[in-house]
Amino acid sequence: MGWKKWLLIIPGMFILFGGSVLLGWSILQISNQSDTVAADAGSSVTQEKEEFSKEVINTPVSEEIMVLDSGEKGHDFISEVHAFYDETLTWGRIDTANYEEQKEKAESIIETLTHIKEVKNEELNTDFKNIQTLAETVVKSDDREAMRKLHRYFHDLDIILHGYNYDDTFQITKFRGENKTNSSE
Incomplete structure (x- = not known):
């Protein structure tokens, strides 16, 4: 060339x-x-509500509303599970969450709920029954929607029990705290 x-x-x-x-x-x-x-x-609505203000603006619910057999405070149990779901499901992680880890947490939730000594509120008791049903669903199958709903229950209960801003909830729980009515907003 x-x-x-x-x-x-x-x-x-x-x-x-x-x-x-x-x-x-x-x-x-x-x-x-x-x-x-x-x-x-937000590939999941869970992501949108993940961050909330921890400023106490409502009356926190008495810790006597639920008594666990283990001696652990019910409020601490709710917060711990909520933190687990924040770490494993929010910001789009629900689609890639480790099912075995989610299954173990669901089994743990069932174990704790099975050993509650007393719940002093019928609406909260209903929420716990719904949570147990969802946890059983997750134990049986890799159901991402059930995982999402579990996160939402613990998210709302954490906010309500501790008196944080109720506007940051998903409105999934029957229990609305001592300052709220049962009607949906």
Whole structure:
């Protein structure tokens, strides 16, 4: 091949290579932007409500409302399970959560609820029955919607029991605390 042909081929290869790099970089940027938009839009509603104010603005519910056999405070049990779900299910993690870990937590919830000595509120007792049913569902199958609902129950109960801002709840519980009525808002 003559040197004149090389003068045309070499710049053409540089232009082709540069264009390919630019195209690849553009596709990567578009992909990253769409991932960010999807994350911001909230692939799960759980993500949208995950952060809430821990400022006590309502009267916290007496810890005597539920008594556990284990000696653990019921409020602590609710907060601990809520923290677990915040760590494992929120911000889009519900789709990739480890099922075995979720199953173990559901079994733990069932064990704790089975050994409650006393619940001094019928609506809270109903919520615990619903929670137990959802936990049993998770133990039997990898049901992501049941996991989401479990998180929502513990989220709302944590807020209500501790007197945080009720506006940050999903309104899934029957129990609304001492300052709320049973009607949905």
